[in-house]
Amino acid sequence: MSRPKIAILGAGYGGIMTAARLQKEMGTNEVEVTLVNKHDYHYQTTWLHEPAAGTMHHDKTRIMINDVIDTNKIKFVKDTVVEVKPDEKRVILSKGELVYDYLVLALGFEPATFGIKGLKENAFSIRSVNSVRKIREHIEYQFASYNNESERRDDLLTIIVGGAGFTGIEFVGELAERVPELCKEFDIPRDRVKIINVEASPTVLPGFDEELVEYAMNLLERKGVEFRTNTMIKEVTEDGVILGEDEEVKSATVVWTGGVQGNSIVANSGFETNRGRVPVRKDQRTPDYDNVFVVGDCALLINEEINRPYPPTAQVAIQAAGTVSKNLLSLVRGNELESFTPDIKGTVASLGKGEAIGKVGNKKLYGSTASAMKKIIDNRYLFMLGGPGLVWKKGKLKLF
Amino acid sequence: MSRPKIAILGAGYGGIMTAARLQKEMGTNEVEVTLVNKHDYHYQTTWLHEPAAGTMHHDKTRIMINDVIDTNKIKFVKDTVVEVKPDEKRVILSKGELVYDYLVLALGFEPATFGIKGLKENAFSIRSVNSVRKIREHIEYQFASYNNESERRDDLLTIIVGGAGFTGIEFVGELAERVPELCKEFDIPRDRVKIINVEASPTVLPGFDEELVEYAMNLLERKGVEFRTNTMIKEVTEDGVILGEDEEVKSATVVWTGGVQGNSIVANSGFETNRGRVPVRKDQRTPDYDNVFVVGDCALLINEEINRPYPPTAQVAIQAAGTVSKNLLSLVRGNELESFTPDIKGTVASLGKGEAIGKVGNKKLYGSTASAMKKIIDNRYLFMLGGPGLVWKKGKLKLF
Structure with a gap:
């Protein structure tokens, strides 16, 4: 029997933390995880104003993915996501394709004009x-x-x-x-x-x-x-x-x-969005797909205390990744999913x-x-x- | 009685070496020397390919003029030469004027297109x-x-x-x-x-x-x-x-x-030129003016052994500056002028x-x-x- 396939799209704060947590928490041969990213490095988006001005070298903001992810445990694919076909459980990449059982959308932001x-x-x-x-x-x-x-x-x-x-x-x-x-x-x-x-x-x-x-x-x-x-x-x-x-x-x-909005690949793939962000359920899944999680800037999270969305920050993405990795394994294991509440x-x-x-x-x-x-x-x-x-x-x- | 006025236009290899030599060789209160240059620094033109490529910092190629010229002895004017009026013994600068008794044209090269x-x-x-x-x-x-x-x-x-x-x-x-x-x-x-x-x-x-x-x-x-x-x-x-x-x-x-040619200010000021370079006499003076010397890339010097011009190099400019500074003082003192022959x-x-x-x-x-x-x-x-x-x-x- 083949292992359940988890695909994580994007290695920003949300994506790489989901991968890093899974790597620690998953059992041997329990799941098959693939991380897809345009570059072979992760970078600290919240530091980028420094290399942009020239006060820090850009290499300080980036971390090679294989420095933090064990590529014997998690498969890394360097490629660009073109489109997701959620009904077919398929991802179109610029140089290939990927099929999944569970998906994590962690494709980050783009400028809102x-x-x-x-x-x-x-x-x-x-x-x-x-x-x-x-x-x-x-x-x-x-x-x-x-x-x-x-x-x-x-x-x-x-x-x-x-x-x-x-x-x-x-x-x-x-x-x-x-x-x-x-x-x-x-x-x-x-x-x-x-x-x-x-x-x-x-x-x-x-x-x-x-x-x-x-x-x-x-x-x-x-x-x-x-x-x-x-x-x-x-x-x-x-x-x-x-x-x-x-x-x-x-x-x-x-x-x-x-201003920023969610990566337009998400809306273009047919997911329900609001300024590019998917209004996720409490457990970080999309409203329509039980096997698709969203983490980071593509997720729209409402702060119920003030009835307004949480700002899409690194802090929230990193915390949500913890919930997403747990919930992925709970789904695989048939356990209950937990709810995410940011702790600012x-x-x-x-x-x-x-x-x-x-x-x-x-x-x-x-x-x-x-x-x-x-x-x-x-x-x-x-x-x-x-x-x-x-x-x-x-x-x-x-x-x- | 006022001292004879020497004006040196340009602080490239030829100009700054003429000034440095004069500073050493002239008597106290013998002459009044003014050095005019666009910038307050001299630079090593022959090194410029390095900062152009980015293999050397440009500051290494430049030398502040007051680091090598004693501005108590030689007056420095930071200005751009617009035109020389040799018949009126006058130099038009972008922000003023200068009168002279003796002139050194050391205005360097420009690209030949x-x-x-x-x-x-x-x-x-x-x-x-x-x-x-x-x-x-x-x-x-x-x-x-x-x-x-x-x-x-x-x-x-x-x-x-x-x-x-x-x-x-x-x-x-x-x-x-x-x-x-x-x-x-x-x-x-x-x-x-x-x-x-x-x-x-x-x-x-x-x-x-x-x-x-x-x-x-x-x-x-x-x-x-x-x-x-x-x-x-x-x-x-x-x-x-x-x-x-x-x-x-x-x-x-x-x-x-x-390719390079002499600075076009020289030809535009009415001096006889060949590709911007003045075919100087043996003593580095222009054919027409007994009180005007030319040194460096604006001077055309014939190598009589092969009947072709010497290439306009830093080496020749630096050597010629020695002759020009001596000849300036000889003119002032009523002595004979010496001839210049490059020693490559x-x-x-x-x-x-x-x-x-x-x-x-x-x-x-x-x-x-x-x-x-x-x-x-x-x-x-x-x-x-x-x-x-x-x-x-x-x-x-x-x-x-």
């Missing part, structure tokens, strides 16, 4: 090692070009970041660190460079503690970040952005962090080197304490995924 | 710190873009170097060193990258020793450089190059090293890390010996310009 004209064509997004390497090199190239132009082109030195959520704020924080280095490298006076954060809401980090938000804005403004809150981006052009009231700001670099331990946003803001429980954190807490959270994930060795190799070891 | 269509618009050239920083960043950006494209775009990884003279050969040598690093950095298989050197002559390094040329070509071919000799570039487009016989090679990076001690071309070819006298040099000799030559110049301290700061100290 909200129909903003030209955004997809002309703005960068912080989504992968490939995309952030390109952002870093693009910015450097604009700086390198500046002193070769016969006329002063301020647009080369104007960086517009759309969106003031976590990624947007963390990214401008890193840019504020990086810009003085770039100015030195390319002989450019600092005051010629503009970092502009544009946000449609009346405030940055909407929903976050007001006092902490004020601390963050003051700090970042002192470091040279300009905030344009209450401001819509109407269009992104080849030359920059058109803001509400038809104001044009010329800029060679527009980075969009204003806290939220910390970095603001460049040695600075952050955060809430852990009801406690507000600032400055170097918050920054150290952020690194502890990052290291904790590495510990869960790959033990102390992985913390040593890829962790943020200088807490202060 | 030989009327090749699109070359000026679409090709890079290795001519300044600014230009090579841009080349380096441009190449990196193409590599960073490659894995973000949905279709494989080989043109992003194709680098065409036009011209197989010294700069062209030295540049492809450095590229061959750099490409494997770039491949690692951006997750690209080495065999997708092409470095193509295109040369109209039947051979690379035309005029150089045949045995050495063969050594160089074999070595560079082993490192992945493709040579297209006997091949004209007919046009440079936005997409690449059109070669003779209308063959198109798509390439995102075209670097032209195929040897020529070495680097072929990437630890490899070179060269001739010193009649002796042929290869491999690490030639490479060490090249570094000794480079260090010798630094010694002449700024003594042992400058060798220590900016020299190539690892000979092997």
Whole structure:
């Protein structure tokens, strides 16, 4: 008799943690697990604002899959998912196919463009090692070009970041660190460079503690970040952005962090979705398929206390992976499935080197304490995924 | 009585060496010397192929002018020369003017395009710190873009170097060193990258020793450089190059090293020139003005032994500067001027890390010996310009 086949699509936070947990918890020859991922590495999406700005090397954010997954126990397939056929229990890959008994959809996010004209064509997004390497090199190239132009082109030195959520704020924080280095490298006076954060809401980090938000804005403004809150981006052009009231700001670099949605492969495969996210059952299964789980950014989870969705964070994805791996084995073993409720331990946003803001429980954190807490959270994930060795190799070891 | 005014235009090899020599040889209050340069730094033009490829940081090639020139003795003006009015003994700068009694034209080279269509618009050239920083960043950006494209775009990884003279050969040598690093950095298989050197002559390094040329070509071919000799570039487009016989090679990076001419300011100021170079008298003065000297790439010097011009090299410029500084003081003092004859001690071309070819006298040099000799030559110049301290700061100290 052949073993039940489990396919995990995607090796982001949700997918790789599901695989790592299964590897530990499954019995010998109990199931046959296949992990599919576009690259042979996993990366820390929540760190990508750093290599995007150029303040960290991108290799620090990535972890080879066979460093944390025993490929004798779990089969790894490096390929791109094209479509899922849930009624046929089949996955179409770009170079082949896969059949499964149980499926885990862990395909991550893509940028939500909200129909903003030209955004997809002309703005960068912080989504992968490939995309952030390109952002870093693009910015450097604009700086390198500046002193070769016969006329002063301020647009080369104007960086517009759309969106003031976590990624947007963390990214401008890193840019504020990086810009003085770039100015030195390319002989450019600092005051010629503009970092502009544009946000449609009346405030940055909407929903976050007001006092902490004020601390963050003051700090970042002192470091040279300009905030344009209450401001819509109407269009992104080849030359920059058109803001509400038809104001044009010329800029060679527009980075969009204003929103994410579930990977469109999920909706395109016929699953019921809401902005690309599947409104999962308590046990993380899709409404329509008893053998399909969703984990991470493609899952829509309602926080019943406030009747609003949980934000799609790494923290929630990692916790959900624990439930998904248990429930997969329970299904195979004929046991009852458990329900998932996120346990939000806290939220910390970095603001460049040695600075952050955060809430852990009801406690507000600032400055170097918050920054150290952020690194502890990052290291904790590495510990869960790959033990102390992985913390040593890829962790943020200088807490202060 | 006011002191005679000497103006030196340009702080390349010829200009800065003239200034450094004058500083040593002139009497107290004997003359008033002004050095004009676009930047507040001098740079080693003959090293620029290294920062262009990214194998050396550009700061290593530059030397702050006030590190080698005592600005209490010699006035430094950071400005751009617009035009010289030799009949009025006046220099028009972008932000002012300068009057002189004696003038030294040391304005360096610009790329010679030989009327090749699109070359000026679409090709890079290795001519300044600014230009090579841009080349380096441009190449990196193409590599960073490659894995973000949905279709494989080989043109992003194709680098065409036009011209197989010294700069062209030295540049492809450095590229061959750099490409494997770039491949690692951006997750690209080495065999997708092409470095193509295109040369109209039947051979690379035309005029150089045949045995050495063969050594160089074999070595560079082993490192992945493709040579297209006997091949004209007919046009440079936005997409690449059109070669003779209308063959198109798509390439995102075209670097032209195929020829240089004297700075066009010289001809535009009414001096008699031949490809931008002034056919100077034996004492380095222009044919028409007894108070105007030319040194370096703007001077055309005939080697009477073979009745052909000396190539415009750093070696010749540095030697000529010695004659020019002496002759300036002789003019002021009413003494006879001396004639200049270059003393070509040897020529070495680097072929990437630890490899070179060269001739010193009649002796042929290869491999690490030639490479060490090249570094000794480079260090010798630094010694002449700024003594042992400058060798220590900016020299190539690892000979092997």
